[in-house]
Amino acid sequence: MTDGTVAEWRARGGDVDPVQACPIAPVVDVVFSRWTTPILWTLNEFGRQRFVELERRIGVITPKVLTQRLRQLERDGLIGRTYYPEVPPRVEYEISDLGRSLAPLFQSLVEWSPNLAKVEEARRRYDTHEPPHRRP
Template identity: 65%
Template sequence: MAKRAIVSQSLDSCPINPVVDLVFSRWTTPILWVLRLHGRQRFNEIERRLPTISPKVLTQRLRQLERDGLVARTYYAEIPPRVEYEMTQLALSLVPVFETLVDWSEAHLHEVEQARHAYDEAI
C-alpha cells in the first residue's frame, strides 16, 4: 500500500499508467479477447480457449476484472454449479482502444522486427 503510493507518486507523471495497470496486466487482454470473440461463456470454456493458463490464475484474473467492473459474473446455484462470465458495457467501451492497437500492430509491428534484427546484427 505504502509502496504503491510511492510508486504512483513518480508514475503519475505518466497519465496512462493507471489504464495500463488496469487493462494490460498479464492475461487480462487475452481473457477480454476471448470474451469478446465468443461472448458470454463459462469458466471451463475460457480455460479451454486459453490452453496455457492455470485455473488458479484464471480465477485471480477474473476476480480482478470483476472488481474493476470489466467482467460480469453470474452464478447459477445448480448442481453441478454453473457460472457465466461476460464483458460489461465498460469493457465494451475499450473495444475502440483495442482496435487502435490492432491497427498500429498491422501498420508498424514489422518495423519493430526489422529494428530488432538490425540491432542484433550490429552485435
C-alpha cells in the same frame, strides 16, 4: 498506482506525481496486466462464456491464474460473473459495459499490429550490429 507506491516515490524525493507525469500508466496497469487483455478480448469477441471455455480459448493460462484474473476483472468492474445454482453449479462470465468500452482501444491495437513486423526487423538489425552505446 497505489497510494503506498506514490508515497514511497514521494519519500524518495519525487516532485511530480507519477500519474500526472504519465496519465495513462494507471490504465495500462489495469488493462494490460498479465492475462487481462486476452481475457477481455475473448469475452468481447465471443460473448458470455463458462470458465472452461475461456480456459480453452486462451490456451496456455493455468486455472489458478485464470481464477485470479477473473476475480480482479470482476472487482475492477470490467466483467460480470453470473452464478446459476444448478446441479452441477454453473458460472458464466461476460464483459461489462465498462469492459466493452475498451473495444475501440483493442481495435486500435489490431490496426497497429501489422507494425510488429517492423519491430521484429528493428530487433534483428539491433541484435546483429553492435549497439551504439557499446561502441568505443
